[in-house]
Structure formats: C-alpha cells, structure tokens
Amino acid sequence: MEKSPVRIAVTGAAGQIAYALVFRIASGALLGPDQPVVLTLLDLPQMQGALKGVMMELEDCAFPTLAGMAATDDPKVAFRDADIAFLVGARPRGKGMERKDLLGANAEIFTVQGRALNEAASRDVRVLVVGNPANTNAYIAMKSAPDLSPACFSAMIRLDHNRAASMLAGKAGIDVGTIEKLVVWGNHSPTMYPDYRFAESGGRKLAAMIDDEAWNREVFIPTVGKRGAAVIEARGASSAASAANAAIDQMRDWVVGSHGKWVSMAIASDGSYGVPEDIMFGVPVTAERGVVTRISGLAMDEFATERFAITLNELKEERDAVAHLLA
Ligand SMILES: NC(=O)C1=CN([C@@H]2O[C@H](COP(=O)(O)OP(=O)(O)OC[C@H]3O[C@@H](n4cnc5c(N)ncnc54)[C@H](O)[C@@H]3O)[C@@H](O)[C@H]2O)C=CC1
C-alpha cells in the first residue's frame, strides 16, 4: 500500500537556499524514493510571483514523490498539519556583517512563526531553523510555541560539521565518509568549536593521524568558523547549495535515523555540559526516527573548556538580547 504523504513546510521558499532545497526534498532525497511528500511554500506577499515560478519548475520536474504543493504568505496556512518544517526565510548577511547582526532584523519572524507552529502544526512536527542567527532564532521559535515539546526544534549546525569533516579529510588524506565521532559545539557563528578529539576513521584516532595541535588551533578552528564569510567574499552571496545540502542531511538523520553515527545538532539544552536549559547548543547526538539522543559525558580538557565557554557566553548574550521579545 502506498504510504500517506508527509507534509513539509519550507519558509523563505522563493530565496536562494530554498531554490536548492525544495527540488531535493521533492525528488526523494530527504525521505526516500517511496515516500510521497506534500510541500507548502511560504514567502512574503511580494514574493508570490517568484514562488509561482518555483512551483512551475517543480511541476516540470515530474517528481513521482511530489504528491502536492501549495504557496502561501500566511504562516498558519503554511504550517497547517506540518510534519516537518524548514525555517529558512530570513535576511542573509552581507560582507562585513556577523550573523548576530541579523538578530534585530530576523528575530520577529521567529516569534510569529513559532506561534503559528504552536497553533497549526502536527504535535510531532520536526522544525529545523536555518535562518540566521540560527541557534537563537530556533530558541525564539521554540519559546513562542509553548504547546510543542522543545524536542520539536533544532537549529542547523550541520553545515559547520560538514565543513569540518571535509577539511579534516583533506588534512589526513582520508575519505570524508569514513569520519566518525566529529563534534561541533555551540553556536553557528565564528565562536563555534569544531572538535576532533574523539574523531576516528577506520578505527584510528584522527587526532593521532593529524598530530598537529598548532594546525588545529591556528588553522582548522578559525577556518571552519569563518567559512561562511569566506563563501560570501568569494561568491558575493551567502552559501546556498551547501546550506540546503546540510539542511537535508540534518533533517534526514533526525527523522529517518543516523544509524548510530554521531552527528552535530543544535538542540535545546537539558542542562548537560553546564549549558543552561533551553539554549540551542550544538552537541553530538545520534538520532532515530525523530528521537535525538545526546552523547553525554565527553571529557573536556583545558583548551576545550575555554572554547566551550566562549561559544556558550555568546549564546547567553543572544538569549538575553531577545528576552524582551518573549516576555
Ligand atoms: N544555518 C546555516 O548554516 C545557514 C543559514 N543561512 C541563512 O539562511 C537564511 C536564508 O538565506 P537565503 O536563502 O540565502 O536568503 P534569500 O534572501 O535568498 O532568501 C530568503 C527568503 O526569505 C524570505 N522571507 C523573508 N522574510 C520572510 C518571512 N517573514 N516569512 C517567509 N519568508 C520570508 C525572503 O522574501 C526571501 O525569499 C539567511 O538568514 C541566511 O543567513 C545561510 C546559510 C547557512
């Protein structure tokens, strides 16, 4: 018997990330070739014309897994019975800006959308926030949706995880797909802490294979942290295809399963690792059918403790800066 369709909402659906994302979702890259999906595409009223063009192209792909689609400018319509929501719609940064500079411009979007999710979405909805600053936007959306479990929300740190994995593979001369137990801690910002102390490839420790702590501290960590800005500098626009790819990776691992593999996800803290409850913090997890399990009890040395505190402090500051919106 044919499976019933999964309802997937994408916001910012006329934007550049969505242009790389919705075609992959519709093609089965997210949930597999035998799972029909219905797409609901949200964007601003003035973008409905462009959105119509995206839908025409989706139609022209004749994807067997695309069971239906609709466009709207109303978040409550977009999120009605949604099983999965990608919150992409937000202003991107330009050259010389940090992601947190977008907090003022974008925070309001996530209170409105959090409330709409609270009212309209499936009670088991899985919401991935991509729009920057992603961690704090996810925190705002979660806090604006008190009837949904905090476990329904995550923020995207997978692009950073993928960037770190590619860089490590190049340095160690190994295939990127063999890397296990890589972690990106904290905020999707230059303060993030990509950490390969636990990482392995084919049962061998990456730290021993690389054996270059100066490279870790002076090259690897800052390069991963500033990769988004480097892409903006090179492309004149922020990452789009790689962001869409990471969104697919994070959501697929979340709702289908990571099959025991550690992946980095920013999720609401339960107090582990000393992170105050509810802050959306990147941690290593495994996931199976929508249920995320944090890898707990990983040891912190002096340098790790220092890096961890920097990214945590930034997230505390961002949380405090949006407190008035949630009062
Ligand atoms: N978390 C991550 O790793 C990454 C996050 N991003 C962020 O993703 C966001 C989107 O990036 P792009 O697609 O490149 O931007 P874009 O400007 O091409 O598209 C954004 C779309 O969102 C729409 N939008 C704005 N306000 C909206 C609202 N209230 N409701 C629905 N739609 C709305 C705009 O009309 C536009 O079509 C940006 O904030 C960007 O910084 C980008 C790359 C990676």
Ligand SMILES: O=C([O-])CC(=O)C(=O)O
């Ligand atoms: O850097 C940006 O503004 C876009 C982004 O989040 C990334 O590419 O990591």
